Amino acid sequence: MAVDYILIAAAVIVFSIRVYNKRFKNKTKQVKAKGPSQNKPPLTGWKQKLYTVGVFTKLSTKRFFRDRLALFFGILFPLIFLFVFGSLTASNNKVSFSIAIINQSKTSYANELVKSIESNKTYKINHSINSISVAESTMDKNQLDGAIVIPSSFGQTNKNGQPTGTLQVVYTENEQSAGQTLTSLLQSNLEPFNAHFVPVVIPFKAIGHQLSQKSLTNFDYTFSGLLGFTIAGIGIFGPVNVFPELKKQGILRRLHTTPIRVWQYFMATMFSQAITGSVAVLVQFIVAVAVFNLKIDGNYFEILLFVILSIFMILGIGLAIGGWAKNERQAAPLSNIIVFPMLFLSGTFFPRYLMPEWLQKVTNYLPLTPVIDGLRMLTTEGKSLVQIGPQVGLVALWLVVVYVIAFRVFKWE
Amino acid sequence: MADVILKVRSLSKSYDGKPAVDDISFDVYKNEIFGILGPNGAGKTTTLEMIETMRSIDKGKIVIAGLDVATQPQEVKRIIGVQPQSPAFQDKQKLFEIIEMFAAAYGERTNVQTFLDEVQLGEKANSYAEQLSGGQRQRLSIAAALVHSPKVFFLDEPTTGLDPQARRNLWDLVRMVRDRGVTVILTTHYLDEAELLCNRVAIMDDGKIIALDTPRNLIKQLLSRGFKKTQRVEQANLDDVFIDLTGKALRD
Numbered sequence: 001m002a003v004d005y006i007l008i009a010a011a012v013i014v015f016s017i018r019v020y021n022k023r024f025k026n027k028t029k030q031v032k033a034k035g036p037s038q039n040k041p042p043l044t045g046w047k048q049k050l051y052t053v054g055v056f057t058k059l060s061t062k063r064f065f066r067d068r069l070a071l072f073f074g075i076l077f078p079l080i081f082l083f084v085f086g087s088l089t090a091s092n093n094k095v096s097f098s099i100a101i102i103n104q105s106k107t108s109y110a111n112e113l114v115k116s117i118e119s120n121k122t123y124k125i126n127h128s129i130n131s132i133s134v135a136e137s138t139m140d141k142n143q144l145d146g147a148i149v150i151p152s153s154f155g156q157t158n159k160n161g162q163p164t165g166t167l168q169v170v171y172t173e174n175e176q177s178a179g180q181t182l183t184s185l186l187q188s189n190l191e192p193f194n195a196h197f198v199p200v201v202i203p204f205k206a207i208g209h210q211l212s213q214k215s216l217t218n219f220d221y222t223f224s225g226l227l228g229f230t231i232a233g234i235g236i237f238g239p240v241n242v243f244p245e246l247k248k249q250g251i252l253r254r255l256h257t258t259p260i261r262v263w264q265y266f267m268a269t270m271f272s273q274a275i276t277g278s279v280a281v282l283v284q285f286i287v288a289v290a291v292f293n294l295k296i297d298g299n300y301f302e303i304l305l306f307v308i309l310s311i312f313m314i315l316g317i318g319l320a321i322g323g324w325a326k327n328e329r330q331a332a333p334l335s336n337i338i339v340f341p342m343l344f345l346s347g348t349f350f351p352r353y354l355m356p357e358w359l360q361k362v363t364n365y366l367p368l369t370p371v372i373d374g375l376r377m378l379t380t381e382g383k384s385l386v387q388i389g390p391q392v393g394l395v396a397l398w399l400v401v402v403y404v405i406a407f408r409v410f411k412w413e
Numbered sequence: 414m415a416d417v418i419l420k421v422r423s424l425s426k427s428y429d430g431k432p433a434v435d436d437i438s439f440d441v442y443k444n445e446i447f448g449i450l451g452p453n454g455a456g457k458t459t460t461l462e463m464i465e466t467m468r469s470i471d472k473g474k475i476v477i478a479g480l481d482v483a484t485q486p487q488e489v490k491r492i493i494g495v496q497p498q499s500p501a502f503q504d505k506q507k508l509f510e511i512i513e514m515f516a517a518a519y520g521e522r523t524n525v526q527t528f529l530d531e532v533q534l535g536e537k538a539n540s541y542a543e544q545l546s547g548g549q550r551q552r553l554s555i556a557a558a559l560v561h562s563p564k565v566f567f568l569d570e571p572t573t574g575l576d577p578q579a580r581r582n583l584w585d586l587v588r589m590v591r592d593r594g595v596t597v598i599l600t601t602h603y604l605d606e607a608e609l610l611c612n613r614v615a616i617m618d619d620g621k622i623i624a625l626d627t628p629r630n631l632i633k634q635l636l637s638r639g640f641k642k643t644q645r646v647e648q649a650n651l652d653d654v655f656i657d658l659t660g661k662a663l664r665d
Contacts, residue, residue, distance in 0.1 A: 040522045042521065042522075043520055043521070043522070048520035049520065051517060051520055051522070052517045052518060052519075052520050054517075055513060055514060055517030056514065056517065056518075059506065059510050059513070059514055062505075062510070063503065063504075063505045063506060066505040067504070067505050246503070249501035250497050250498075250499070250501055251501055251502065251503060253467070253497070254495070254497055254500070254501075255518060256467065257465055257466075257467065257490065257493070257495040258490060258515065258518035258519055258561075259487050259490045259491055259518065259519060259520070260518040
């Protein structure tokens with residue numbers, strides 16, 4: 001099913017690019033037909049400066065959608081992660097034990113007990129294991145939580161005519177908690193049997209009570225993390241890979257012989273990334289809603305605003321690294337040193353609440369952390385932009401810091 | 414003689430204490446093709462880059478059309494066009510978009526098609542830059558350098574690596590640019606190119622200008638010093654043979 005969705009998503013992307021290109025070709029033909037008589041009045045002042053930004057934005061966006069490699073790494077690659085992590089976390093919501101039952105008894109009590117265990121969904125029973133030695137070796141590989149041994153004496157009657165028996169739960173040293181939980185679970189499986197022979201009144205009981213509100217699922221954390229990954233992938237690896245190449249070929253140097261300013265070039269890159277990044281994020285949202293039943297509990301416009309702000313900020317990191325580096329040899333190590341720890345420490349692939357508290361405190365202030373937290377709060381926790389003020393503020397602060405650095409270190413060649 | 418458009422006075426530049434350009438002065442006249450000749454490492458490119466505002470000036474002064482290069486680089490950039498040694502363009506970019514982009518870099522909206530037609534690339538307006546041959550890229554680059562109607566056009570070793578047909582075509586283009594009233598300044602180490610193309614040439618060696626005149630005058634001066642070629646001058650050379658056999662038509 002997941003494969004179907006990938007194919008559909010890919011088909012939609014390819015188709016929309018086709019349509020876009022076709023429309024675009026027709027447009028240029030019209031321009032051609034109009035001929036040299038068409039002369040627009042010259043631009044001046046701010047209009048002129050922003051016109052430069054506009055054209056560069058347009059062309060850089062077009063380049064992205066024509067470049068299959070950029071499309072793959074920008075859109076499809078994060079999508080693959082979404083499928084992998086999404087299916088991992090989606091099935092991880094319930095507690096269950098994988099066990100083996102080794103039944104050495106032939107009594108009817110033993111058979112009934114096995115049936116009762118099999119009907120309980122908490123157990124995932126591996127039916128291929130039927131001896132203790134096989135169970136032990138499977139447990140050694142950590143593929144089995146425990147084995148339930150029903151000894152041959154189980155269910156045989158004693159002198160008083162009552163059936164007795166002791167179950168054995170076998171587990172390894174590092175599965176102690178699973179083993180103990182299993183044991184008490186089995187205890188409760190035996191309760192109806194015992195009650196049959198020894199009528200008892202139980203003074204203290206525990207009953208489950210389900211709350212009407214929903215808590216965050218693992219997928220909610222995974223998804224916001226992957227959105228952060230998508231933004232970081234496009235924003236950082238884009239310029240870090242492209243800029244050194246442009247410098248090597250003298251393309252940036254050539255631009256530098258024209259009056260274009262660094263801020264104009266940066267601004268065009270920011271706008272174009274805002275477009276391409278938003279498309280990549282949108283694709284993620286579509287798949288998350290369609291395949292993983294993501295419930296969006298927030299304002300779409302606010303989400304978009306925050307996504308764009310985040311893209312601007314993260315792109316600044318890429319512009320700083322790519323703009324500073326003279327060649328790939330400088331760019332690659334620096335970007336790896338900065339990006340990979342940030343990806344792991346900001347909760348991209350696993351939620352930050354799993355980290356020790358001191359590490360959570362430190363990683364709170366990484367640039368990507370407020371992006372991921374903010375996105376989760378906006379999309380699934382139903383918060384508004386005002387309510388996530390601290391996150392917005394931190395992103396804005398990083399934005400200033402990162403662009404001050406990027407402007408200072410930028411080199412055209 | 415004609416108006417001076419570029420004034421270079423006592424220009425110097427050194428790298429790590431080694432002088433690359435050593436106290437040179439010269440004028441370039443409006444609407445001429447001015448060549449800077451010299452062996453590798455003579456300081457041609459450094460000189461050109463200082464005039465183009467791309468490199469800082471250690472000592473001296475450069476004035477283009479009344480603008481001081483050191484203090485008004487942004488204004489200077491608006492009146493010059495620069496053709497790099499090996500022009501490259503970003504992939505996945507169509508030819509007409511490249512012209513549009515360069516015009517936009519100067520804040521201008523231009524008629525893309527006329528510029529492409531002028532360099533015989535009109536039919537390729539919708540092709541990608543990476544599909545062009547070396548000669549076509551050169552032509553595209555020239556078109557891109559002219560979008561803002563510059564007063565001075567710089568070419569750094571423009572014909573290096575081109576085949577004889579493409580070289581001749583480039584010469585024609587350079588002359589066409591000059592005929593539109595643009596002053597052309599180029600560096601080269603092909604002497605035949607300088608002799609055919611340039612109105613005047615400066616010969617550089619070791620960061621200094623050691624001769625500056627029209628090619629004809631330079632040859633005359635040499636002959637007047639009693640120089641004689643050991644070989645008899647042929648009425649044609651191998652270059653002529655090659656062009657005669659393969660034709661002048663451009664191969665792309």
